[in-house]
Amino acid sequence: MDGTSDVGVDCAALLSEFADSVLACHGAALDTSRKQLAAAIGAAGMIDAAAVIAGFNGICRIADATGIPLEPPKAELTAGLRADLGIDRFLEAKS
């Protein structure tokens, strides 16, 4: 793991792995990814990354549990992206 990727974001792979292990609550994997990320971007960076992950883990619940829609300009702007990524299919799972 060299922390690089083709998405144009520094340390994207390490950040993604950290987010995945945090949300999966994988103790050993989380310890490892936390240390790797801190080694790459520093302890303060790791803590700010943890804060973003945690904050969005909360706000996703607020968005999904209130049924707020995407603002029309944002929806229009991201229509192609959402289709490509399959995000619109999330709606089919709602009950």
Added chain:
Amino acid sequence: MIEVRRDMAEALAEAWSQIGRCGTWWTGAERVEIAAETRRAATCALCSARRAALSPATVSGVHDPCSSFPLASVEAIHRIRTDSGRLGAGWYERLLADGLSDAYYVELLSIVAIVVAVDTFRAAVGLPPLPLSASAAGEPARRRPVGAKPGLAWMPTLAPEDRAAEDPDLYRENPGPRERGGGNVHRALSLVPRSMIHWWDMFETMYLPAPAMRDFSREYRAISHAQIEFLAARVAALNQCVY
């Protein structure tokens, strides 16, 4: 040794403490029970089975609660905690039919979200969970914003332009200088103004306040705007969050 940014450490501590204070609809003791129930959901057998199922509707049973709340409240807490990406308007309407009111629901949701955020953060940086807040006495005011209107979300919300004279300005002035544009996600909790402020005052220290989010001339955190948005998108995808 974990050194958390001071503004965030203070905001997290304040948000956690506020859980135990009397709310607009729930008492302090009830709010602490909601927090406990949020944690309980993580080990609920029914929630686990539903989460694993192709559709949660195919799994019947009862939750494994730790509180004395009515079933609708327990269902709301557990599903929001464990399977929020598959919640729909029909599920919400069933909660209302089962006796949970919209404003009680919104305040409950704010507490679940704060517990999720704080617990997630502490686990992420390798800290143990905080003990539950102590509860304070008090009688909920049970007052709805006069200008709240239905239409945007499942429940009524208070838009900046609909605010009546007696309603707080959630977006800019009350109780201090804030700059929240009134986007849909800002309005989500606005049926209970204190709950909205409770959440956003904490969340903006974990993420970014709106002006900083749009200011690409400098970085405000130890990670870049791009890294922040990359993480936000990843977490949203993992949670199957459409917004």
